[in-house]
Amino acid sequence: MGRTSDARLPAHLRTKIPTGSNFTKIKKDVRSLGLATVCEEARCPNIGECWGGEKGTSTATIMLMGDTCTRACRFCSVKTSRAPTPVDPHEPENVSEAISRWGLGYIVLTSVDRDDMPDGGSQHIASTISRIKSKAPSTLVEALVPDFQGKKHDIERVAKSGLDVFAHNIETVESTTPSVRDRRAGYRQTLEVLRFAKEVTPSLITKTSIMLGCGEEDGEVEQTLQDLRAHGVDVVTLGQYMRPTKRHMKVSAYVDPAKFKHWEERAKELGFLYVASGPLVRSSYRAGEYFIENVIKKRRSEGPNAPHLGSETSRASQSTSSQPSF
Numbered sequence: 001m002g003r004t005s006d007a008r009l010p011a012h013l014r015t016k017i018p019t020g021s022n023f024t025k026i027k028k029d030v031r032s033l034g035l036a037t038v039c040e041e042a043r044c045p046n047i048g049e050c051w052g053g054e055k056g057t058s059t060a061t062i063m064l065m066g067d068t069c070t071r072a073c074r075f076c077s078v079k080t081s082r083a084p085t086p087v088d089p090h091e092p093e094n095v096s097e098a099i100s101r102w103g104l105g106y107i108v109l110t111s112v113d114r115d116d117m118p119d120g121g122s123q124h125i126a127s128t129i130s131r132i133k134s135k136a137p138s139t140l141v142e143a144l145v146p147d148f149q150g151k152k153h154d155i156e157r158v159a160k161s162g163l164d165v166f167a168h169n170i171e172t173v174e175s176t177t178p179s180v181r182d183r184r185a186g187y188r189q190t191l192e193v194l195r196f197a198k199e200v201t202p203s204l205i206t207k208t209s210i211m212l213g214c215g216e217e218d219g220e221v222e223q224t225l226q227d228l229r230a231h232g233v234d235v236v237t238l239g240q241y242m243r244p245t246k247r248h249m250k251v252s253a254y255v256d257p258a259k260f261k262h263w264e265e266r267a268k269e270l271g272f273l274y275v276a277s278g279p280l281v282r283s284s285y286r287a288g289e290y291f292i293e294n295v296i297k298k299r300r301s302e303g304p305n306a307p308h309l310g311s312e313t314s315r316a317s318q319s320t321s322s323q324p325s326f
Helices: 021-032 047-051 091-102 122-135 152-159 187-200 218-230 257-270 286-305 309-322
Strands: 062-064 106-111 140-144 165-167 205-212 235-240 274-277
Touching (some): 062 122, 091 122, 122 140, 152 187, 165 187, 205 218, 205 257, 205 286
Parallel strands (some): 140 165, 205 235
16 A cells, blocks of 8 residues: 555564454443553554453453553554643542452553653552552552652652552663653663662562564663663563554564564573563563462462572573463
8 A cells, every 4th residue: 555665564463353252341341431441542462362361361451540641652652742631530449440340360550651740640550559459459460650750759659559560661772762762761760760669669570571673783682681680670571563553663673583582581591580572472461460470479378488589580481481472
């Protein structure tokens, strides 16, 4: 259709059109409660698999504070505005209601950046997590959160809210950060956010994600993985950047699945607790969630005598090889 200069989408990146009763049910619940999901807003290719799974395993990643972000990263399809609409004060209750309906043991929250709010939305996020925990104490909560402009009191508020997994994405290597992410986001700032969250709540599992195909060099990916481990990050996912619309930045390269396998093995060698690496892997990756859920439950059952991350990491290296790459 006139875009003959664009690279064709490889077969391993093509997915089925989402269908099924569970897909329809989750979509209906999301609409009726007025919730936004990153699955739809960010056009995730795995939406059919996550929403259309078997009963008890289907899940949606709920996006807090609306569907409009104050930042404008070049890779992201979420709407952007300098002055989004005010956050819904009923959202914490509506989100906890959705979680109780789905009956999940592990849920993922994400959020837009709200630089227009004095606290970056940290109180709203923390309140949502606390509300979920009060209604479903056994539910494990992962939250992919903003950087709060690096403000430590806001990071601490979320880290101490009862959260189980603190996620904040580094997105790309240091050299491509200025051309990929919004100017207010920074490579070093992201590393510090992840480090500080673990400092104030040592029991937290910290998690981040890297996109490949943004113009990075292999040596830079290696350095990024080393930097993440040096800042105490436990979990990393690596996936292929896919251009959401022609208005967004172009894909620099479609990375071969074998290269993703290489980075999976290298990350394991560096000591990450869990690694998910594949063309269709995204921040919210169900195989990883299952593994993390088991780790957290095992720690709680063992109490103060639970093993440190080093011993868990050795088991993760054995377990991930059997996880599906979708």
